[in-house]
Amino acid sequence: MIKLIEKIEGEAKLNFHFKNNKIDNVDVDFMSTRHIEDILKGKSPLDALVINPRVCGICGHAHLIATVRALEDCYESIEISNKAKIIRELTLNFELIQNHFKWFYLTIFPLFGFKQNVMKAVIPSQLMGKAIALFGGQYPHTSYAIVGGVVCEITQMDLIKLGHYIDETIQFFEKNLLDVDVQMLQDCDNVMNVLSKSGDLVDVLHLIEKNGWLEYGKSYDRFIVFGESSYFTKGKSIKTRVMHNLFLEDVIESVSTTSFAKSVHYHGKYYEVGPLSRAMVKKTPLIKDAHKKYTDSIFTRILARVCEISQLLLHCKSLITELDLSEPSYIKPKMDITSLNSSGSSAVEAARGTLIHKVVIEDSLIKSYEIITPTQWNLCGGVNENHGVSQKAMIGLENIEIAELVFKSFDVCSVCTTH
Amino acid sequence: MKKKVRILWLGLMTCNGNTHSFLNYPHLEQFFNDFEFIYHPIIDSEYSLEDIISQDIACDVLLIEGAIADDFIKADVLGIDIIKKYSKIVSKIVTVGTCATFGGIFKESHYKNVSGLHFREDKRTEKYNHLFEKTISISGCPIHPETLVSTLYAIKKGLSLKLDSYLRPKDYFAYTVHNGCTRNEYFEYKVDNHHFGELEGCMFYDHGCQGPLTHGSCNKILWNEINSKTRAGLPCMGCTEPSFPKQNLFSTKKNMGIPEFLPVGVNKRVYLTLAGITKAFKIDRLQKKLLDD
Incomplete structure (x- = not known):
């Protein structure tokens, strides 16, 4: 039985195979691509800063940051001010937050029988858009992070305004998603305390319990995080055992014969990426507790993503206090990038998980460019008997409505997956 | 209803x-x-x-x-x-x-x-x-x-x-992106020493800004109600135009020191005459940092 999954930044097709009234296998098919990697070939390296945000309308900023870091990695050494690093981290976090709000209110909330609440999605995401625009001039599709730093200069007055955007977003979170002081939530290590509160998140979690869906959405219980920041930790977690030694060169893409999306594995194994993975590797107390009770089910996955909003907002507030405005925003690289024959790679944490960019520069132009998106990790079909992460999570379910919920709990982005 | x-x-x-x-x-x-x-x-x-x-x-x-x-x-x-x-x-x-x-x-x-x-x-x-x-x-x-x-x-x-x-x-596309840019004075008086990461300077002369030749209201109605790329210090990439994306977007293509693409409706003779005049003057205010004493 084939089901077209719509409104996921494009479409995907799920072909369900049933055996004894249970899903025995699912083919995941993304039907179109836009050949971004080929479009980049032969372009001036810096032009990738303009083209790559256009991989995706909802996480394009992560593509910008991945691009600038991959290009900077082409240098043997390059100086970036601490101020520029913090600003880049802030704007990337703001994008994650807007994406999490949109995912919850536009995608997840309606799957639990609530009317889609567009305004609850856009009010906080507009605030985060303003916060990015303060530095980048606009959102979406700015290219303000360039090789050597960021193009903007900011003042104390900008930071006052920024503080308001963040505080308003925190208030929105407390008023709508989870009626608890975000600072207290930070220290919470018992998921029962969350369930005793009110808010749209709590309503959804209660419904998962009430409907008997706590077992749904479980996959390999294997998580991986490549992007490092002052908040996120690199590492992998396998059944709660965390290791931090990871090598980007061991991430392998395999071409699928049926879908435009390429699957991604690490040492031959599929891993989940995204907010749940980040919380498992970072050992966030609340998510660890939920995981202990419900492992990698939709319950834990949804909780992890929504709670990452408040964690990131608080972290941004503390990052701002570390800004030294007397530092330069931009330090001109000693060599022009077009004079390098080199290659570089980067990994950043986008809203949906680890995003990897790899570039080769030769004769002043981009010779090749490879993009591995978070949704490729989570959603692509596996090779042969080795099921992909979302496939594994859907196998054994009894109906396709629940399977759709499980699929969307990973947050599907068709445009990113195939780019 | x-x-x-x-x-x-x-x-x-x-x-x-x-x-x-x-x-x-x-x-x-x-x-x-x-x-x-x-x-x-x-x-x-x-x-x-x-x-x-x-x-x-x-x-x-x-x-x-x-x-x-x-x-x-x-x-x-x-x-x-x-x-x-x-x-x-x-x-x-x-x-x-x-x-x-x-x-x-x-x-x-x-x-x-x-x-x-x-x-x-x-x-x-x-x-x-x-x-x-x-x-x-x-x-x-x-x-x-x-x-x-x-x-x-x-x-x-x-x-x-x-x-x-x-x-x-x-109503929106008769304007150029240049209209309303906070860096306008640096353009008008041809202060061409722009560096990224600063509040001052115009990106037209060296850094590929297409604001004066791009139709759009970015600097009139602003983005996200608060800012624009050029105000932030990012060159306009000409994204509303048929030619988008051109190549080498962060540098201004020049022939004999004159930008290949000139502001909408401005011919080379007018541009050279004006550039010559403005270059003859040095405006101290525009050479200094905005927030310095």
């Missing part, structure tokens, strides 16, 4: 950037009082994409986002077949974004005859000539949400909009 204008938002070869830019419109609640989507890429709608494809649903305005190709398939049908069907049903078509208008970035993908609805870059495509009269173009990568929403209201009210030769409403 008053009748709402029914819109089909059709996404083809796109990154969905226009969809998300639209969500930044500050008065969306008002918008939803007057308009409804029969289908939208992320907002819930009365009909599914499968309904849209299998039936003929009543609709007033067709919005096309993304580049158009002869062989691009959406949900098992050709994208152009969906356009053909609904272009007959609706009274107006709006191309949303530079891809749908001129082909944009994805005109370089491997599909067949990739273009905007009526233009491939600045050339007319002819194929949809019969739809030319009912089309309005809102270019931009992405579109500014106000340009789209106000145009939809103009359609609702039956206003006759003045359009430029690419069918873009002059």
